[in-house]
Amino acid sequence: MPKMKTKSAAKKRFRMTASGKVKAGAAGKRHGMIKRSNDFIRDSRGTMILSEADAKIVKIYMPYNR
Numbered sequence: 001m002p003k004m005k006t007k008s009a010a011k012k013r014f015r016m017t018a019s020g021k022v023k024a025g026a027a028g029k030r031h032g033m034i035k036r037s038n039d040f041i042r043d044s045r046g047t048m049i050l051s052e053a054d055a056k057i058v059k060i061y062m063p064y065n066r
Contacts, residue, residue, distance in 0.1 A: 010061035014050075020066065022055040023047045 015023045026044030033041060050058065059066065 004063045006064060007061035010058055014058050014062065015047075016062070016065045017049070022050040022058045024050050024058075 013024060017023055025047055028036070028040070029044055
């Protein structure tokens with residue numbers, strides 16, 4: 001049986017915690033900060049844990065990070 005492939009886009013954007021949850025950076029912070037409010041920029045610092053529904057999709061893309 002051949003190896004399954006990991007989606008390159010997923011491995012660049014997500015990390016797994018030791019308990020199996022999925023960490024991700026905040027959405028909407030790549031560019032265009034001048035038009036975002038200071039509250040938005042402040043609230044979206046750091047990483048956050050994805051919801052179960054979103055994590056389920058990401059785990060399909062990263063078969064070996066479980």
